[in-house]
Amino acid sequence: MAEPCIFCDIVGGKYGTKFLYEDEACVAFADVKPMAPTHILVVPREHHPRLQAAAEEEKLLGRLMSVAAKVVKDRDFRVVVNDGADAGQTVYHLHVHVLSGRHFGWPPG
Numbered sequence: 001m002a003e004p005c006i007f008c009d010i011v012g013g014k015y016g017t018k019f020l021y022e023d024e025a026c027v028a029f030a031d032v033k034p035m036a037p038t039h040i041l042v043v044p045r046e047h048h049p050r051l052q053a054a055a056e057e058e059k060l061l062g063r064l065m066s067v068a069a070k071v072v073k074d075r076d077f078r079v080v081v082n083d084g085a086d087a088g089q090t091v092y093h094l095h096v097h098v099l100s101g102r103h104f105g106w107p108p109g
């Protein structure tokens, strides 16, 4: 049996999460712990534990970037993928963070 996965549950509609965008490949919804005035997660419907494990999925990865750009419309924004524990990944279902509404420093923390 597959491991429980919070994002699989959200994608499957278990909690009635409001989707800001959805198509056949992915959904977008607000992060529960926002790090910026706007903090949206773009999440594939299919379970891939992390970016490294989805490296061959070029079409899907392109879609995630395309949706990231669409959900923030024309505002300046930052896209982040935390891939693995040292990079800060806590949910092991591939997702793209889309952050906007404030200035972001560089280098990131």
Ligand code: DGP
Pocket (backbone or CB within 6 Å): 006, 029, 030, 031, 032, 033, 041, 081, 082, 088, 089, 090, 091, 092
């Ligand atoms: P990461 O640390 O890169 O794996 O990001 C996981 C993000 O997911 C983190 O910013 C908090 C968010 N998150 C975790 N659980 C939930 C949830 O149940 N609902 C929503 N909307 N976001 C969640």
